[in-house]
Amino acid sequence: MLAFPPILTNSYVAVEQVDIDTVDAAKGIGLRPWQVLAKVEIPLALPLIFAGIRTSSVFVVATATLAGIFGGGGLGDIINDRESYGLNGIIAASYIVILLAFAVQIVFFLIERLVTPGGLRAVRDPRPGRKSPRQSPTGPGDDDASPTSARADERGEPSADALATVSTHES
Numbered sequence: 001m002l003a004f005p006p007i008l009t010n011s012y013v014a015v016e017q018v019d020i021d022t023v024d025a026a027k028g029i030g031l032r033p034w035q036v037l038a039k040v041e042i043p044l045a046l047p048l049i050f051a052g053i054r055t056s057s058v059f060v061v062a063t064a065t066l067a068g069i070f071g072g073g074g075l076g077d078i079i080n081d082r083e084s085y086g087l088n089g090i091i092a093a094s095y096i097v098i099l100l101a102f103a104v105q106i107v108f109f110l111i112e113r114l115v116t117p118g119g120l121r122a123v124r125d126p127r128p129g130r131k132s133p134r135q136s137p138t139g140p141g142d143d144d145a146s147p148t149s150a151r152a153d154e155r156g157e158p159s160a161d162a163l164a165t166v167s168t169h170e171s
Contacts, residue, residue, distance in 0.1 A: 002063060003056035010052025014045030047116045054108035061101045065093075 018041045026040040042049075068076020078085050078093035085093070 002059050006052045006055045006059070007049075008052075010055075011045070011049045014048035014052075015041050017048075018044045043117055047112060050108065050112035050115060054105060054112060057104045057108055058101050061104050062097065065097055 015037070022040060022044065023036055026036045031039065064074060065076035065079055066072075067074055068078070068080045075093045075097055079090050079097075082090060
């Protein structure tokens with residue numbers, strides 16, 4: 001029961017947050033509503049859907065030890081039975097639960113990366129500080145970052161540096 005809310009919530013929010021212009025474009029080319037859902041909305045929502053599945057799976061692994069309280073056995077039995085296993089047994093079982101949770105997290109992250117369309121993977125890189133491959137290090141559209149390169153300002157007029165560069169090259 002613990003796994004269902006994050007999966008359902010993330011799935012609903014993921015499909016609901018698909019760009020409306022993309023959905024309108026899909027409808028505009030003649031896709032039926034079920035085709036829009038299957039071919040546009042779900043593929044674009046997959047990263048968030050699998051994030052909910054990943055979160056739920058970690059919840060289940062981490063809380064499975066509670067079964068030991070109610071006679072369910074497993075690692076929870078070791079953690080709750082201090083007299084039989086001692087402090088070392090409790091710590092070892094706790095580390096195993098932590099390692100299992102990390103392993104499940106990594107496995108589902110890899111599955112999430114596999115099912116995410118390539119274009120979305122390039123734009124939404126979960127690692128902080130990473131730039132999209134479509135963006136150059138100096139910013140979008142800046143192929144030459146030298147201060148003397150000919151550039152236009154926001155209004156489309158040549159900047160002072162651009163005029164100085166042109167006049168220098170004409171002399």
